[in-house]
Amino acid sequence: MQIAAPPEWIAADWGTSRLRVWAMGPGGVVLDRRGSDDGMGAVSPGGFESALLALVGDWLGERTPVIACGMVGARQGWVEAPYAPCPGPPLSTSLTRAPTTDPRLSVHIIPGMAQAAPADVMRGEETQVAGLLAREPDFAGALCLPGTHTKWVRVAQGAVTGFTSCMTGEVFSLLSTQSILRHSLGSAPVDHTAFAQALEEGGDPLPRLFGIRAADLLHGTDPDAARAHLSAMLIGSEVAALAARGDTVALLGDPALTALYTLALERVGCMVRGLDGETLTLAGLTAAHALLESTR
Amino acid sequence: MQIAAPPEWIAADWGTSRLRVWAMGPGGVVLDRRGSDDGMGAVSPGGFESALLALVGDWLGERTPVIACGMVGARQGWVEAPYAPCPGPPLSTSLTRAPTTDPRLSVHIIPGMAQAAPADVMRGEETQVAGLLAREPDFAGALCLPGTHTKWVRVAQGAVTGFTSCMTGEVFSLLSTQSILRHSLGSAPVDHTAFAQALEEGGDPLPRLFGIRAADLLHGTDPDAARAHLSAMLIGSEVAALAARGDTVALLGDPALTALYTLALERVGCMVRGLDGETLTLAGLTAAHALLESTR
Incomplete structure (x- = not known):
């Protein structure tokens, strides 16, 4: 699809595995959206400008600002965008300019946030928190952003007051594809009834993991129920550790995951x-983008 | 080395990755010992007799009994040795005879143990428990056998009353070689001082794992200390879940691991x-072997 006129600016969410872009028109209208598998992890050093041009080249006018968030600002990304400190606002004015050769491009990367102790970092999620605060400046409470490394973010008075990353998604992936448990697990999406039932068990996952394998050896467990069991052990333990009874938790991410x-x-x-x-x-x-414009 | 006369019998510890054998003489004297990498996992179906003969062929007399324990008795091993029930004695008389073609061989496999609920299984460790009970018939208490799947075994009145397998070793291996943490971990043996220090943190490992990566990104952690940290998180959590204050725990296994x-x-x-x-x-x-002889 070809859009009628160059966008005012381009929004880019550039994570480890995906690059997603939006052509933004006047008044925040989305003119077009695209995506590619040129995530930060798939692009070699020096290849970021080409990867971006491949996706948005035909959108560009004389000079089009691109605002990007995510792992593209990591040390191994396009250019390192130094972390903003936590506690602090999720969006500072100090966007990092990425080096470009095409004169039509002007690329600005949003810094991630770093928490000194307990040590933690995020890149991309701070932009979603900033988006929430742009829409609800008085938001206060907890956010949960499930993914490979699920983020739990606490927000008050327009600032991130603390956050915790939890490797639940990566651990689930390793255990279900690389460990001995893989012999006992199905590949169907996690069944909600089996998941809810397995949540009732509670307790530390580490001493219970092998039980999934043993139950299969001894009783021939249904592999899809076993997969739900593993998921419930890990997510249940994460939630027990990081959420408090009575909290209202704002939840965003992949629908299959947020349902669990x-x-x-x-x-x-x-x-x-x-x-x-x-x-x-x-x-x-x-x-x-508005911040950038306001400081020109 | 050639031994002077055929052994009375041959002892075999045949696990997933290693086969170890001992030529046993009169009065329990060990005449010779050998090992190979022909673990159960490396031997194809139908190849077990050859693997054993390759190691002990020159030891054999007219007919030499071989007593084996471990994963060789699993479904995917030489022949499935059905589990003995737990609670129950770690050694029953129902050894399983493995099919052989060489008339000099008479191979008997010790069954593992199975616990119905919580589902759990072991193969090999029951023989070590039987060994402890042979030497100390009145032993009562807890045993811990660290490894890929660490076993915690409770013993009373000559029987195993319950046990738990914990995948700590496998999880450590996956996280340290396959997860994002691998970028921050050294390969040196775990340092005891750093390990003991990291134990002080306590708490669930899942929400703390990513901190190892973040601390490296932000503060440039020493990779060997990071490795000790991961080990302490996992072993510390396992021990907190499975050992009780005041317990005397009998500990056996690889010295590097039992030290931790x-x-x-x-x-x-x-x-x-x-x-x-x-x-x-x-x-x-x-x-x-004595049980087998007594029932002839």
Whole structure:
């Protein structure tokens, strides 16, 4: 599809595995959107400008600002965008300019956030938090952003007051594809009934993991139920550690995953408020673009 | 080395990755010992007799009994040796005869143990427990056998009353070689001082794992200390879940690993009694051989 006129600016969510872009028109209208598998992890050093041009080249006018968030600003990304400190606002004015050769491009990367102790970092999620605060400046409470490394973010008075990354997604992936448990696990999407039932067990996952294998050897467990069991052990333990009864938790991310987190959060007495991740990413990138314009 | 006369019998500890054999003489004297990498996992179906003959062929007399324990008795091993039930004695008389073509061989496999609920299985460790009971018939208490799947075994009145397998070793291996943490971990043996220091943190490992990566990114952590940190998170959590203050825990296995478990166990107020794994394996195989002889 060809858009009628060059966008005012381009929004980019450039994570480890995906690059997603939006052509933004006047008044925040989305003119077009595209995506590619040129995530930060797939692009070699020096290849970022080409990867971006491959996706948005035909959108560009004389000079089009691009506002990007995510792992593209990591040390091994296009250019390192130094972290903003936590506690602090999720969006500062100090966007990092990426080096470009095409004169039509002007690329600005949103810094991630770093917490000194306990040591933690994020890149990309701060933009979603900024998007939430752009829409609800008085938001206060907890956000949960499930993924490979799920982020739990606490927000008050327009700032991120603390956050925790939890490797639940990566651990689930390793255990289900690389460990001895892989022999006992199906590949179907996690069944909600089996997941909810397995949540009832509670307790540390480490001493219970092998039970999945043993139950299969001894009783011939259904492989899809076993997969739900593993998922419930890990997400249940994460939620028990990081959510507090009575909390309202704003939840955003992949719908298949947030459905499981909702079950786990409600079980420990939390209220869940579902938010749309893409909407907040775009709202955060829009807020960053407005900040950039205001400082020109 | 050639031994003077055929052994009375041959003891075999045949695990997933290693096959170890002992030529046993009169009165329990070890005449010779050998090992190979023909573990159960490396031998194809139908190849077990050849693998054994390759190692002990020159030891054999007219007819030499071989008593074997371990994963060789698993479904994917030489022949499935059905599990003995837990609770129950670690050694029953129902050894399983493996099919052989060489008339000099008479191979008997010790069954593993199965616990119905919580589902759990072991193969090999029951022989070490039997060895301990052969030497100390009144032993009562907890055993810890660290490894890829660490076993925690409770023993009373000559029987195994319950046990738990913990995938700590496999999880450590996956996280340190396959996860994002691998970029931050050294390869040196775990340093005891750093390990003991990291034990002090306590708490669930899942929400703390990513901190190892973040601390490296932000503060440039020493990779060997990071490795000790990961080990302490996992072993510390395992021990906190499975050992009780005041327990005396009999500990046997790889010395590098039992040293770490000793630190973790002592920290939670357990008394540790170190036992030699090979001695107990051999004592258990000897007890099984005596049982076999007594039933002829």
